[in-house]
Amino acid sequence: MTHILDEINQANDIKKIDSAEYKKLAAEIRKFLVQNISKTGGHLASNLGAVELTMALHLYLDFPKDRLVWDVGHQAYTHKLLTGRKKEFTTLRTYEGLSGFPKKKESICDAFDTGHSSTSISAAMGLVNARELSGEDYRVVAVIGDGALSGGMAFEALNNAEGLHSNLTIVLNDNNMSISENVGGMANYLGQLRTDTKYNNFKSSVENFLKKIPGIGNAIMDKLKKSKDSLKRLVIPGMLFEDMGITYIGPIDGHDINQLMTAFASASKVKEAVLIHVVTKKGKGYKPAEQNPSKFHGVEAFDVKTGENFNSKKDTTYTEVFSDTITELGKCNEKIVAITAAMPSGTGLNKFMKSYPERFFDVGIAEEHAVTYAAGLAVGGMKPFVAIYSTFLQRAYDQILHDVCISNLPVVFAIDRAGLVGNDGETHQGIFDISYLSHMPSLTFVAPKNAWELKEMLIYAGSFQGPIAIRYPRGKAYQGLKEYKQPIEYGKGEIIYEISESLPKELKEMGKSQANKKNIVLLAVGSMVETAENVSRALLGSGHKVTLVNMRFIKPFDEELLHRLAVNHGSWVTLEENVKLGGFGERITGFLMEHNYREINQLNISLPDQFIEQGDVAVLKEKLGMDSESIKLKILEFINSNA
Numbered sequence: 001m002t003h004i005l006d007e008i009n010q011a012n013d014i015k016k017i018d019s020a021e022y023k024k025l026a027a028e029i030r031k032f033l034v035q036n037i038s039k040t041g042g043h044l045a046s047n048l049g050a051v052e053l054t055m056a057l058h059l060y061l062d063f064p065k066d067r068l069v070w071d072v073g074h075q076a077y078t079h080k081l082l083t084g085r086k087k088e089f090t091t092l093r094t095y096e097g098l099s100g101f102p103k104k105k106e107s108i109c110d111a112f113d114t115g116h117s118s119t120s121i122s123a124a125m126g127l128v129n130a131r132e133l134s135g136e137d138y139r140v141v142a143v144i145g146d147g148a149l150s151g152g153m154a155f156e157a158l159n160n161a162e163g164l165h166s167n168l169t170i171v172l173n174d175n176n177m178s179i180s181e182n183v184g185g186m187a188n189y190l191g192q193l194r195t196d197t198k199y200n201n202f203k204s205s206v207e208n209f210l211k212k213i214p215g216i217g218n219a220i221m222d223k224l225k226k227s228k229d230s231l232k233r234l235v236i237p238g239m240l241f242e243d244m245g246i247t248y249i250g251p252i253d254g255h256d257i258n259q260l261m262t263a264f265a266s267a268s269k270v271k272e273a274v275l276i277h278v279v280t281k282k283g284k285g286y287k288p289a290e291q292n293p294s295k296f297h298g299v300e301a302f303d304v305k306t307g308e309n310f311n312s313k314k315d316t317t318y319t320e321v322f323s324d325t326i327t328e329l330g331k332c333n334e335k336i337v338a339i340t341a342a343m344p345s346g347t348g349l350n351k352f353m354k355s356y357p358e359r360f361f362d363v364g365i366a367e368e369h370a371v372t373y374a375a376g377l378a379v380g381g382m383k384p385f386v387a388i389y390s391t392f393l394q395r396a397y398d399q400i401l402h403d404v405c406i407s408n409l410p411v412v413f414a415i416d417r418a419g420l421v422g423n424d425g426e427t428h429q430g431i432f433d434i435s436y437l438s439h440m441p442s443l444t445f446v447a448p449k450n451a452w453e454l455k456e457m458l459i460y461a462g463s464f465q466g467p468i469a470i471r472y473p474r475g476k477a478y479q480g481l482k483e484y485k486q487p488i489e490y491g492k493g494e495i496i497y498e499i500s501e502s503l504p505k506e507l508k509e510m511g512k513s514q515a516n517k518k519n520i521v522l523l524a525v526g527s528m529v530e531t532a533e534n535v536s537r538a539l540l541g542s543g544h545k546v547t548l549v550n551m552r553f554i555k556p557f558d559e560e561l562l563h564r565l566a567v568n569h570g571s572w573v574t575l576e577e578n579v580k581l582g583g584f585g586e587r588i589t590g591f592l593m594e595h596n597y598r599e600i601n602q603l604n605i606s607l608p609d610q611f612i613e614q615g616d617v618a619v620l621k622e623k624l625g626m627d628s629e630s631i632k633l634k635i636l637e638f639i640n641s642n643a
């Protein structure tokens with residue numbers, strides 16, 4: 001059987017396809033996506049919903065001349081298919097494989113790199129102004145979802161878009177869903193535009209009636225559209241956008257290629273920002289995804305027939321530990337409130353939401369707002385837990401510093417996905433938070449070694465009188481080192497095991513270092529305690545003397561313990577899942593310098609100061625020398641070179 005998709009091997013090939021075949025092509029694309037993503041995993045539901053929209057955009061635009069900016073970028077799979085990347089889909093989101101997001105380095109048809117939400121209108125506006133300044137002539141289209149439109153940056157860009165002098169086409173892909181239910185006033189407004197058929201029918205009958213008046217109907221309609229009076233509100237949809245100086249077209253059926261093409265053609269005539277409101281169905285064409293778009297937003301490999309994950313028996317994750325603990329804490333303390341920025345299921349707050357809906361707040365994709373909103377709740381006497389992924393919390397740097405830390409407010413930051421996250425790649429790795437939070441005065445910062453300790457830290461944070469952040473990684477919670485259960489104490493680390501070596505009494509009393517280079521101390525942070533434990537076993541097995549410390553507190557760290565260890569350990573190894581610059585290891589270097597421990601050598605095991613690409617976390621750790629075996633070898637080399 002021949003497939004139309006086989007005829008599409010590079011950009012613009014779609015234009016050679018007979019329009020009678022578009023439906024068949026859309027069905028083939030959906031089948032291709034379901035089959036491939038069922039093997040590789042990926043963002044399925046959003047892509048299934050955007051098939052006709054992407055086809056229409058490709059029929060309308062010329063690649064690579066024209067610029068198409070995808071918001072978040074998780075819905076750009078059809079765009080990749082239509083620009084010659086079909087074969088690479090077997091490698092989707094794997095190490096060195098096809099990215100799950102637009103990537104300029106992957107294709108000249110990808111205009112702008114994305115991963116985080118609500119950037120598309122700003123980037124597209126930049127391209128429009130660059131086009132004007134350089135006298136070029138290419139079309140610029142931004143595609144933004146209804147969820148992404150809840151983000152502050154999108155509002156800032158819309159606010160700014162009113163002054164444009166040439167065309168910027170914004171396609172609002174409204175599937176009435178974020179990852180979970182979309183929230184907020186804008187979502188409600190779009191809902192009205194989308195679903196109020198009475199209103200829409202009334203508008204179109206008025207419009208049709210006016211247009212039919214011979215000679216003057218069109219003129220009246222035009223005048224009406226340009227007027228500012230309230231009658232216009234009855235006739236023209238999307239007044240909110242129109243009042244902001246952005247032409248509104250829609251709502252239109254996002255699965256009807258003809259309607260879409262007509263809308264693009266009309267939009268291109270407008271010499272300013274124009275927003276085309278397109279209504280689509282998330283998960284379209286695959287029943288399990290249509291019925292449960294949240295589950296199929298981002299999936300692992302699954303059985304196409306049933307829609308069930310192949311790997312159904314799962315280990316407990318850190319997210320689940322957080323989810324259970326905060327729900328338990330919420331029972332005892334009615335002041336506890338929980339805030340998510342559009343990630344109730346990803347952060348595990350959905351359980352809290354079900355138990356205490358009145359104390360749960362989903363603010364939309366609005367991390368900055370989430371943090372300052374939490375600050376307000378804290379000032380009002382509440383105990384807010386803000387659960388945000390490490391990578392998305394980057395957005396809220398100033399809000400943490402300015403609105404929470406300066407006032408020393410008791411806000412708890414539950415930082416999920418801290419460390420390598422894997423297949424989402426550069427944009428999503430949570431590898432900067434130690435660097436961007438450690439220097440904030442008044443912030444306490446901790447990381448658990450295992451599932452038990454995360455629970456304890458959350459309980460501790462629940463009654464902590466100031467800002468506190470807890471970082472924990474994506475996925476399986478470490479269940480080892482169960483017997484190490486010292487209570488959490490402010491600023492104190494935990495010795496897992498320590499070299500027992502008697503020091504000369506006078507040295508001990510003077511707190512002076514004997515600096516035996518053969519005595520190694522591993523100072524491990526959070527997820528690296530598990531790795532450090534493996535490493536220290538291997539080193540102990542080969543006759544080395546090793547002390548292992550679970551730091552627990554990244555800030556303030558346990559200086560008393562460090563001074564004690566300095567007495568008889570000449571080789572210090574710091575281990576963290578964060579980049580080197582500004583990380584924990586560098587702060588330990590500072591400590592050693594400040595206290596003049598010149599005879600101590602330090603090896604800093606951290607992630608390299610670079611953006612880290614996609615891939616399975618185990619593969620990435622091996623490539624980056626962060627697995628137990630590579631670390632052991634580095635330590636041996638370090639010891640030998642300093643011997």
Ligand SMILES: Cc1ncc(C[n+]2csc(CCOP(=O)(O)OP(=O)(O)O)c2C)c(N)n1
Binds near residue numbers: 144145149297395
């Ligand atoms: C700053 C930021 N916060 C959170 C996310 C996680 N996230 C990715 S897609 C998404 C929902 C987007 O909804 P929408 O724009 O409507 O696209 P759809 O998935 O419905 O196609 C969220 C919350 C993100 N990528 N960036």
Ligand SMILES: CC(=O)[C@@H](O)[C@H](O)COP(=O)(O)O
Binds near residue numbers: 115298421
């Ligand atoms: C596109 C996006 O930002 C999210 O869908 C993200 O991929 C979710 O990551 P997790 O799978 O770690 O929840």
Ligand SMILES: [Mg+2]
Binds near residue numbers: 145146147148
């Ligand atoms: Mg949506």
